[in-house]
Amino acid sequence: MDQVDRILAQWRAERPDLDVADMGTIGRLKRLQAQLGKGMDRVFEAHGLNAASFDVLATLRRAGPPYALSPSDLVAWTMVTSGTMTNRIDRLEKAGLVRRDRNPEDGRGFVVALTEAGFALIDAAVSAHVDNQHRMMAPLTPEERRTLDRLLAKWLAGFEPPEG
Amino acid sequence: MDQVDRILAQWRAERPDLDVADMGTIGRLKRLQAQLGKGMDRVFEAHGLNAASFDVLATLRRAGPPYALSPSDLVAWTMVTSGTMTNRIDRLEKAGLVRRDRNPEDGRGFVVALTEAGFALIDAAVSAHVDNQHRMMAPLTPEERRTLDRLLAKWLAGFEPPEG
């Protein structure tokens, strides 16, 4: 009997015509996401970052040398709007973690590159982040994790067509 | 090969020391949550609501007669701060969907009650919402949905101790 069960029990009493089983699953997903988000934020904060800045630095880091992408590339990887990305880059630039270089091949654009400080910071932060994710998955056995991942992938494929 | 797989492939190439399997699961959960949120927002918007206002109205509706709770009760059910709840109630009150009545038993407090318009609106909206949730779960078989729900509940219990 968790909080989601209590909510479903209220609906069943008040609106017995509704089948709320799926609402329960989606509600659990949302609460889990909130809990995981809080857990991850703690690690980001310990490195002077938040989820937004971690996201951008990690995208640049895992892209490989020369650790530089255009704002448009970053938008494509991160699922935020261009205005949001401008704001994120501004903050990271002020913090000295990325640099904006004019793109020599396209006068309209820039290339956002990790600075040395940015590289060192994200490399340390991502190690701590991965450890933290392991800890947060502890309630599930390895087999349960595989099953869960498979189910989430199948469900997600219904929304984001695979493409590749 | 979905977008999450592409991200994991980049990490494996750049940081082969990291075990990123759990990152994949958590990433899928986040993307799924984003997709489900967008899908639900469409239904809320069709009823002149957003996720925040739906959340408050639904909490009042499923509480049963007299469809009235204090702001503190609403905060406890919805996982937002008191300041956020003040703002949500303000908007719903302006829209004529809830009423603030002084609590006769506690001069510090109020009771937030559904108006007739609020009751009619949330009753229609929640029916459409539940149908929409069924449609969004379509990629999974009934048995897969049960398995997924069980796994999410077990995982969530690691964060939100059951209590009841």
Add this chain to the structure above:
DNA sequence: TCGACTTATTTTGACATCAAGATAAATGAG
């Protein structure tokens, strides 16, 4: 080469949220 169109990025204005502080009323120890 010109003008229309497209693409890349930033700016603007509106929201929703949170943390922390402010206000007001209830409570309870003495």
Add this chain to the structure above:
DNA sequence: CTCATTTATCTTGATGTCAAAATAAGTCGA
């Protein structure tokens, strides 16, 4: 009864986000 404490709610100021408009530069057909 009184005052310090607690509880209920609202206010304030900062952040992060989005949609849409603005700016600036590349592209391409005629």
